[in-house]
Amino acid sequence: MSAVLAAAPLRQRVHWSDRVGHVLLGAIAVGLLAFLAGPLLAILLQSVEGKQGEFVGLENFTAYFATPALLDSLWNSVWTSLAVTAIVVPAAFTFAYALARSCMPWKSAFRTVTLTPLLAPSLLSAISFIYWFGNQGALKHWLTALGIEQIYGAPGIILSQIFSVFPHALMIMVTALSLADARLYEAADALGTSAARKFFTITLPGAKYGLASAAMVTFTLVITDFGIPKVIGGNFNVLSTDVFKLVIGQQDFPKGAVVALVLLAPALLTFVVDRIVQRRQTSMLTARAVPYAPKPSRGFDALMTAYCAVVALLMFAVLGMAVFASFVKFWPYDLSFSLRHYVLGIVDNEARLALTNSLKLALGTAIAGTAVVFAGAYLMEKTRGAGWLRSAVQLLALLPMAVPGLVLGLGYIFYFNAPQNPLNFLYHTMTLLVLCTVVHFYTAAHLTAVTALKALDAEFESVSASLKVPFWKTFWRVTLPICTPALLDISRYLFINAMTTISAVVFLYAPDTKLLSVAILNLDEAGEPGAAAAMAVLIASTSLVACLVYLGIGWLVDRRTQAWRTSK
């Protein structure tokens, strides 16, 4: 009887339905390798090659660090990014503190106004600041009064960046400050602790990971942003504009690759810190914590309302100026209403094609991206077996967060432009733009999907297997219907980012795949700031309409598939 005891290590046979899962997961892994790992590798290779493709070791790096002009750019990038971080983090912290910890009125209105910059390309704020403080700016004399010669350069970059990254920092801070355990404050109150002491011993330590994360994200967003320095930077060179000049202007690919790697460094660091922070942050709040509910306090609430009102007003002024400028006849001489800039942009400068292209890109990214991201997350989280493949996909899915768009776009040129690459046929096509944008924004979408999937009972798949139902049937009948709200979130996120992105796609478009966001740059360069503003407003409006459409779809879907949630 005991003769049947097997000595060899036991492996469970793989059911054919699980095999299907492995093949699909493998396909996702291959896709991420081809469209993420490949381009990144291409940059690494390019940086150690000479102009003829010969191996030169670290020569490009030593040459780079010996070029004073490029070192100036590095320094410019670093100090402006530090300056923006130093201003934005406390400002966003205070705003988030008001939202999460005060009883001020109109919270959702304040929140909405401050998040609107996310609907437009980052350079919208740069265009606005030119209208406010530029050579013909409405308030140019304020600038002169402060002793600043002109807005073009560091002052403009810093101001514009503050406005465009503020919502990003704000979202992180709001999350960090919402995770508060009321019991700590009650214990402190019972011990008669002063408000200041509570702030420094409970609030600040509780939010420190959020603060660190916000600081890193802000710094990275600023240092890798391309649109703002391009529009308002003037003769003030920074790394991101250098990359563009080196690669597009001088066709110096190796040096461009070196600068791209320099830009990759802070992003990678942010990524690592952020992963550590996330792990700590979630473990801080136990399941037993009691959510903190702020108590009204007249003086404090009034102070917070005033602060938020000022910030919202400034936001409104920046956004409003771009909208206003896009509708005036001839700034600053004839301020009467006119659709001239829209007509000029759309009709005369082929922005109609660009608008169609942008919509194609946004829709393609929103649909294909959501499908791929969600399928990948599902296969990774919920299927059985093939552990190593699972870990590989997880790593690849997190990597895009660490890669600035500029670097990714550059990698795409090196990789897909290479004639020996069998995927070369994709170069300059809309398909490649879609793929690049999906990869660019993969991580946040992936994490949203994973969070939604983790909220489902882990035993659904076990029950299905015991009932001999293949996983795709449970996916279709149970997982997908439950996760539709998350799917819509992912899709909207991808749509808006595809609509507003510049950094990666600026390297990849061809005349017939030109995008609206890129058209803004070209119009601005051609001395048509009004038309540039008009196109930026057009993008923001499209994003806004998209948000409303998603809201409507969400409402319909809720009624159709989420009935079980509310039925009690």
Place this chain on the structure above:
Amino acid sequence: MAQDEPFLRLEGIRKDFGSFTALRDVRLEVAPGEFVCFLGPSGCGKTTLIRIIAGLEAQSAGTIYQGGRDISALPPALRDYGIVFQSYALFPNLDVFDNIAYGLVNRRSDRAAVQARVKELLALVGLPDSAAKYPSQLSGGQQQRIALARALATSPGLLLLDEPLSALDAIVRVHLRQEIRALQQRLGVTTIMVTHDQEEALSMADRIVVMNHGVIDQIGSALDVYREPATPFVADFVGKVNMLSATVEAPGRVRIGSLSFACAAAEGAAGRGVRVYVRPEDIVAAAVEAGSGNTFEACIEKIEFLGAYCLVRVAGRDLGEQPLTVSLSLNFLTGQRLAAGGSLRLRMLAERMRVFAA
């Protein structure tokens, strides 16, 4: 041994997680129609073992036979069982009908047959009118019944219950455990249940498998496990027990403190140090006459009131400062006018004292 061939047979099951061994050389036979409980503290490996039987985890070594077939390497979908989890794992977006029919529809049975089967199962679990409801509209106990109906829908040969009652409140739990047991006996389906609740195991199972640190300590009926625990762990984990240090005087006699007791289980050389395990109800007070065997004088330190029976902590000086807990009926205590500080005469039942090495 001309008995039935076991329905389920586990041989030398071993499970390693890295360097940690979760299960070691587990052997078990389950007869057709039997209700077996895996009982043990959290981390003892009982859940791992049931997941291995289900194929949700692969064992590192060992063989599983179900109905004479070697299923050791089969994925869950090729095995024959229904499973119920602590979390119910009902599909929240499907109504009760669709949940129960989930495995039936897949087998392409015709609609009328599916409907008849679901109706039959709903009647079986006592919820005939809930087909159109969503799980969130049902109470926890009702949800668990639906999960049970779903697991039984395809008439599996083996029913696996993974802590099915742990998420429910006490009253529902007691009620549902009787129902599950009655249902299981009516259908005659071979059933394995995992639980950490000894009362649940004692009241439901034909046989209990007591597990600790990845090994099986004892397999036996509820009475066996309770009356004749195979190890100190089993004695301690199942029911309440007093542990007393003692020495063997002669076969059948032990010395506790300065007193000598008859003890059926005592063996070994005189002077050997042992531990005597005796349950609170095996130390009796009623009708104890002075001078009769195994008696001793004890002083009441504290009475813990629990209702019909009270746990009385006593100390007998002659036992050598080893406090004892005795279970005495409330009627006895009031009849004898006993309270803390009083004293009484007790007798240890010689045939109920278990002896383990010190």
